[in-house]
Amino acid sequence: MSQNNVIPIEHNATQDAQKTRHPGLNLGPAHAHEEDTREEMVFGFWVFMMSDLIIFGLLFATYVTMLGGTAGGPGPSELFEMKSAFIETMLLLASSFTFGMASLALKYREDRTRLVFWLVVTLLLGVAFLFFELKDFHTMFDNGGVPSRSGYLSAFFSLVPLHGLHVTGACIWLVALLGQLAVYGLDAPVKTGILRLAILWHFLDIVWIGIFSLVYLGGLS
Amino acid sequence: MSDAMSSIFGRLGWDALPFWSMLHDHSPMTLINGVIATGAAGMVVLGALAAIVLVSWLGKWKYLWSEWLTSPDHKKIGIMFIVIALVMLARAIIEAVFMRAQQAVGLDGGFLTAEHFGELFTTHGTIMVFFMAMPFLTGIINYVMPLQIGARDLSFPVLNQVSLGLTAAGAALVMISLVLAPFSTGGWTGYPPFTELSYNPGAGVDYWIWAVTLSTLSSTLTGINFAVTIFKKRAPGMKLFRMPLFTWTALCTAILMIFGMPPLTVATGLLALDRYLDFHMFTTDLGGNMMNYVNLFWAFGHPEVYILILPPFGIFSEVFATFSGKRIYGYKILVIATMCIAVLSFTVWLHHFFTMGQSAHINAAFGIATMLIGIPTGVKVYDWMLTMYRGRIRLSVPMVYAIGFIMLFVLGGMTGIILATPSVDYQIHNSLFLVAHFHNMLIPGLLFGMLSATNFWFPKAFGFRLEERWGYRAAFCWIIGFMLAFFPLYVLGLMGMPRRSVAYFEPQYLPWTIMAGIGALVILCALLCLLLQLWVSIRDRHANNVFVGDPLGWPDAGMVGLLTAAGIQLPGAARDLQH
Numbered sequence: 001m002s003q004n005n006v007i008p009i010e011h012n013a014t015q016d017a018q019k020t021r022h023p024g025l026n027l028g029p030a031h032a033h034e035e036d037t038r039e040e041m042v043f044g045f046w047v048f049m050m051s052d053l054i055i056f057g058l059l060f061a062t063y064v065t066m067l068g069g070t071a072g073g074p075g076p077s078e079l080f081e082m083k084s085a086f087i088e089t090m091l092l093l094a095s096s097f098t099f100g101m102a103s104l105a106l107k108y109r110e111d112r113t114r115l116v117f118w119l120v121v122t123l124l125l126g127v128a129f130l131f132f133e134l135k136d137f138h139t140m141f142d143n144g145g146v147p148s149r150s151g152y153l154s155a156f157f158s159l160v161p162l163h164g165l166h167v168t169g170a171c172i173w174l175v176a177l178l179g180q181l182a183v184y185g186l187d188a189p190v191k192t193g194i195l196r197l198a199i200l201w202h203f204l205d206i207v208w209i210g211i212f213s214l215v216y217l218g219g220l221s
Numbered sequence: 222m223s224d225a226m227s228s229i230f231g232r233l234g235w236d237a238l239p240f241w242s243m244l245h246d247h248s249p250m251t252l253i254n255g256v257i258a259t260g261a262a263g264m265v266v267l268g269a270l271a272a273i274v275l276v277s278w279l280g281k282w283k284y285l286w287s288e289w290l291t292s293p294d295h296k297k298i299g300i301m302f303i304v305i306a307l308v309m310l311a312r313a314i315i316e317a318v319f320m321r322a323q324q325a326v327g328l329d330g331g332f333l334t335a336e337h338f339g340e341l342f343t344t345h346g347t348i349m350v351f352f353m354a355m356p357f358l359t360g361i362i363n364y365v366m367p368l369q370i371g372a373r374d375l376s377f378p379v380l381n382q383v384s385l386g387l388t389a390a391g392a393a394l395v396m397i398s399l400v401l402a403p404f405s406t407g408g409w410t411g412y413p414p415f416t417e418l419s420y421n422p423g424a425g426v427d428y429w430i431w432a433v434t435l436s437t438l439s440s441t442l443t444g445i446n447f448a449v450t451i452f453k454k455r456a457p458g459m460k461l462f463r464m465p466l467f468t469w470t471a472l473c474t475a476i477l478m479i480f481g482m483p484p485l486t487v488a489t490g491l492l493a494l495d496r497y498l499d500f501h502m503f504t505t506d507l508g509g510n511m512m513n514y515v516n517l518f519w520a521f522g523h524p525e526v527y528i529l530i531l532p533p534f535g536i537f538s539e540v541f542a543t544f545s546g547k548r549i550y551g552y553k554i555l556v557i558a559t560m561c562i563a564v565l566s567f568t569v570w571l572h573h574f575f576t577m578g579q580s581a582h583i584n585a586a587f588g589i590a591t592m593l594i595g596i597p598t599g600v601k602v603y604d605w606m607l608t609m610y611r612g613r614i615r616l617s618v619p620m621v622y623a624i625g626f627i628m629l630f631v632l633g634g635m636t637g638i639i640l641a642t643p644s645v646d647y648q649i650h651n652s653l654f655l656v657a658h659f660h661n662m663l664i665p666g667l668l669f670g671m672l673s674a675t676n677f678w679f680p681k682a683f684g685f686r687l688e689e690r691w692g693y694r695a696a697f698c699w700i701i702g703f704m705l706a707f708f709p710l711y712v713l714g715l716m717g718m719p720r721r722s723v724a725y726f727e728p729q730y731l732p733w734t735i736m737a738g739i740g741a742l743v744i745l746c747a748l749l750c751l752l753l754q755l756w757v758s759i760r761d762r763h764a765n766n767v768f769v770g771d772p773l774g775w776p777d778a779g780m781v782g783l784l785t786a787a788g789i790q791l792p793g794a795a796r797d798l799q800h
Contacts, residue, residue, distance in 0.1 A: 040376050044449040047479060051441055054483035058520070062491075062502070062513050069501075069508025147500050151508030154500035158491055 038192045045196040049203050052166075056207050059159040060214060069151030076219025079145040081136070085216040088132045089208065092167075095125035096205040103198050112186060119178060119194075122201070126171045133164050160211055166204050173197055232424040237402035254337045257319070262400040293378035295363050298385050300682060302360030303675070305392050309352040312396075314748050316345040318741045321706065325738030327724045328731055338723040339406030340425070344395060346409025347429060350525070351436040352392045354663070357671045358532040359384070359443050362471045365678060366447065369465045371456025376449040380442055387439035391432040398428045405429035408721065410518055411492070413503035413511050418496045426496065434489045437482050437521075440528075444478025447471055462556070466549060469556050470535030473563040474528050480567070481524025488517035515577065519570035527566040529663065531559060533670020534601060537623045540673055541605045544620040545612025551604040558597035558604075565594045575646045584643035591641035595634060602631060618692035622673035625700040626665045633661030636711065654714025657707045664703050672699070672751070685762040691754035698747035706740025709733035 102118035109115065140146075147157035174197060180190050235241055239262045243255030276282055289297055320341050323333045333341070363381065367374060375381050398404040405425040407416040411433075416426045451472045455464070464472075492514065494500040501509040542549040549555065571579065571587040605627055614620070636658045640646050649655065672695070679687045713733045718725060758765065 040449060040453045043453060044376060044445060047445045047448055051445065051479045051483055054480055055487055058484055058487045058517060062487075062517070065513055066502075066508065066510060069510060071501075071506075071508035073507075147494075147498065149507070151501045151504070151510060154494070154502050154509070158494060158500065158502065 038195060041192050042195055042199070045199055049199060052203070053207075056159075056163070056210070059155075059162065060210060063155040063159050063215065066151050066155035069155070071150040071152070073150040073153065074143060074145050075152065076215075079140045079143055080216055080219055081139070082216065082220055084132055084136050085212060088129050088136075089212045091125050091129040091132065092205050092208050095122045095129065096202055098122045098125060099198055099201045102194070106186075106191065106194055112181065115186075115194075116178065116181065119174060119181075123171060123174050123178070126167055126174070126201075130164060130167055130171070133160075133167075137161070156215065160215065163204065163207055163211060166200075166207075170197065170200050170204060173200075232422070232427065233402050237424070239400070250332075250334055253332050254334050257333075258337065258399075265396050265399045291382075293374070293382055295367050295374050295378065295381060296682065298381050299360040299363030299365075301385055302356040302363060302388065305389060306353050306357035306360060306671075309348045309356070309392055309395075311748060311752075313345050313348040313353055314744060316341050316348075318745050320345065321734075321738045321741035323723065324725075324734045327722070327734065328728060329724065329726060331724050333723060335723045336403065336406060339408075339721070340404045342721055343405050343408050343429065344398075347405075347433065348392075348395060349663070350409060350529075351433055352388070352395060354529050354667050354671075355436060355440055356388050356392075358474070358529065358667070359388070359440070361536070361671065361674045361678070362447060362474070362532060363443075364682060365674075366468050366471045367450060367454070368681075369468045370451065370454065370459050372450060372454035375446050376454055377446050380446050384439045384443045384446070387435045387442070391435035391439070394428055394432040394435070398425075398432075402428070410522070411489075412518075413492060413495070413514050414505045414509075416492060417504055419504070426492075430489050430493050430496070434486065434493075437485045437489070440478050441482040441486070444475045444482065447475035448479060451475065462553065465535075466538035466552065466555055466559075467532070467535035470531040470538075470559055473559050474531045477524045477528045477531070477563055477566060481521055481528060483521075484517050485521035485525075488514055488521065491517075512577065515574055516570070519573040520567075522573060523570040524566045526659075526662070527562055529667045530670075531562065533626070533667050533673075534559065536670045536674040536677070537605060537626060538608075540619045540623045540677055541608045543677075544615045544617050544623075545609045546615070547608055547612040549604070550607040550610075551600075554600060555604050558600045561597040562594060565590065565597070569594065572641055572643075572646070575643045576650050581643070588641050588643045588646075592638055595638055598634060602627060617676075618687070618689055618696055619673040619677040621693065621696040622669040622676070622699075625696065626669045626673075629661060629665035629700070629703065633658060633665065636661060649714055651720055652714035653710040653718050653720050656720045657710035657714060660703075660707045660710075664699070664707070669699065672696070679758075680767045683762075684767060685758065686765040686767060688754055688758040688761065688765065691750050691757055695747050695750035695754055698743055698750055702740050702743030702745075702747050704740070705743055706737050709737040709740070713737075 098118050098121045102115055102122060105114040105118055145153055145156075147154045173193075177190060177193050177197060180193070184190060239258035240255050242251055243259070276285055289301065292298070319333070320338065323331045323338060323341075326332065363375070395404070402424040405411060405416065405421070405428060407421065407426060407429065411426065411429055414420060416429075451464075451468060491500070491502040495502050495504060495509075501507040503509050503511045503514045505511070538549055538555060569587055569591045571583065572591045575584050575588075605623075616624075636654070640649070640655065640658055676687050676692055710733075713730055714720075716727070716729060716733075718727070718730055
């Protein structure tokens with residue numbers, strides 16, 4: 001390697017910005033300052049998501065190994081309802097779509113009305129999802145599906161409610177962002193906040209698709 | 222009333238006090254163990270009090286609060302991480318000496334109860350891994366890495382503070398457990414079902430779960446912080462393949478932290494659900510499966526050992542180059558080897574439990590994968606040797622540690638290859654051979670690396686050098702003490718002595734356990750030498766000042782030399798920033 005050479009330092013800001021641009025939603029020229037500050041923070045959030053994905057991945061793997069551990073207790077066919085799981089899936093998919101609309105409004109619109117509208121719709125869909133999920137858990141509990149009953153149910157209740165907790169956290173974050181939007185307006189931290197929450201929201205959607213396919217469809221097939 | 226008490230204290234009762242059992246049972250065994258436990262608790266309380274009195278006497282509370290505890294500066298946070306590590310190192314070494322003393326007189330008994338001995342090896346392991354090694358390397362990377370890449374701070378300074386707080390809280394829990402309630406007796410791995418509520422109803426395992434989980438979260442966040450900093454905050458011109466090797470190993474360690482720490486979070490989290498909410502993840506009844514815990518734990522545990530060893534590899538790369546007066550040999554190969562090790566570290570976790578029921582084919586696959594790691598590691602060893610070859614070697618304190626490392630670490634690597642053979646592992650697993658092996662990797666590897674780095678970069682941090690005479694004494698005590706304490710354990714392991722034995726009935730073990738006990742005392746001397754070195758250095762700090770008439774501060778041989786070696790010429794302004 002020619003490491004002894006003295007490297008002349010050139011720093012072309014626009015070139016660098018082009019080079020370091022990461023895949024994902026870029027805010028566009030109307031948001032010049034955020035364009036630069038968001039880079040590190042959003043990248044950091046992606047990395048955090050990778051770490052979180054390991055947690056879900058391991059819980060999925062654990063769940064699969066525990067499928068046989070019902071210990072004579074109720075199994076998937078006695079506990080799950082396809083209808084409500086399907087409704088939950090649709091709600092969450094729709095919420096991902098509406099968050100996408102919010103992101104587009106953030107990128108292309110000067111006014112905040114559309115952004116707030118889509119964010120509120122997303123929030124309502126998220127809350128509706130949680131409502132149906134809690135209703136599901138309630139039915140399961142009524143049918144004897146409690147985590148202390150068997151290893152299988154323990155694995156279920158360590159995986160699915162963790163996703164629900166994440167959605168709850170994301171909803172609280174969304175409420176906080178709406179509050180910040182009202183108080184501070186659309187400033188840099190709020191913008192990067194929305195960008196990061198969008199990543200989390202779509203991530204949770206993907207995890208749910210895993211849960212729906214593996215836990216519900218797999219369990220009922 | 223009792224409801225209110227139990228909601229506050231949970232599983233803690235009066236018997237949580239270390240002298241409680243002594244008051245009720247006057248048998249000599251209880252008395253001796255009670256006195257030791259009370260002495261330890263007294264040291265914790267007195268140590269805390271002494272620190273409070275000292276800070277008050279110096280009138281430094283405001284300074285401590287505003288300049289250190291609330292500082293987001295990566296250099297100060299790094300130093301605070303290292304302070305935690307040194308305090309915990311002192312405690313864990315003392316515990317190790319007690320364990321060695323117990324086994325030296327452990328023929329047909331000894332002076333410690335089995336419970337007490339169990340707590341000792343559990344806290345010793347937990348502390349050394351989570352509260353000595355992790356904060357030590359986190360501290361060194363925190364301090365050095367941003368300087369090496371020309372960044373003003375880490376990407377997320379507040380997150381860095383959070384990481385420090387989480388580690389400090391975990392360490393505090395382990396310390397408190399000396400005063401209130403016994404600690405877990407489940408070893409640093411905390412395998413269920415032994416750690417389940419049905420076998421361990423006390424607060425000990427809860428201490429362990431909380432302490433370890435806090436430390437794990439801290440390391441996950443730290444890993445994210447380091448990786449983002451290295452990817453996004455390098456100075457202009459600092460291309461990836463111009464980074465100093467220490468920064469490379471910091472990057473690999475950060476990646477391992479991001480992917481390797483979550484499995485432990487899952488394992489301890491599920492164990493906590495078992496204990497608190499009556500789940501059955503790892504219980505022996507109702508469909509629980511303890512093997513899931515073992516797999517999850519080692520899915521963390523094996524990347525963890527490379528989290529521990531890669532930063533020292535980076536440090537030694539810097540030390541060998543600096544004190545041989547040469548550029549590092551095979552920079553690119555060393556980077557590739559580091560990356561290979563990082564990737565392979567995720568493919569070998571099963572070798573920690575060859576004997577736990579897999580088929581021979583699976584064992585063979587993991588045994589081969591394990592041996593493969595020896596290749597990139599061997600490449601590194603040759604690169605370091607070739608760096609020294611025909612160099613102008615100066616036997617400074619960091620270099621003594623480095624040479625001690627390279628000799629002893631290769632021996633440890635050889636015994637690792639032996640253990641990686643499943644059929645051999647069946648004979649010697651869970652014996653002292655294993656204990657000798659991983660101490661052989663971690664003491665010359667991790668600890669020598671950390672002490673080498675401390676001696677190497679101390680002047681950078683504080684403006685004066687560490688005193689060399691006590692430094693040499695500490696280094697030689699460590700090397701000799703290590704050999705005396707752990708080489709006998711290889712023999713004992715081959716003779717069949719199981720690890721974690723409080724007592725034994727084979728007179729043939731005795732000479733070896735006594736030799737190991739003497740080694741432990743030499744290591745205790747090494748600890749004292751380290752403390753004296755620090756004391757003497759601070760006392761004579763004006764004589765050892767490194768700011769002597771150079772307008773740039775001091776010609777920073779370590780840092781600037783390495784930057785130049787990597788082909789980077791920092792402009793004047795950026796160079797000033799580094800000082």
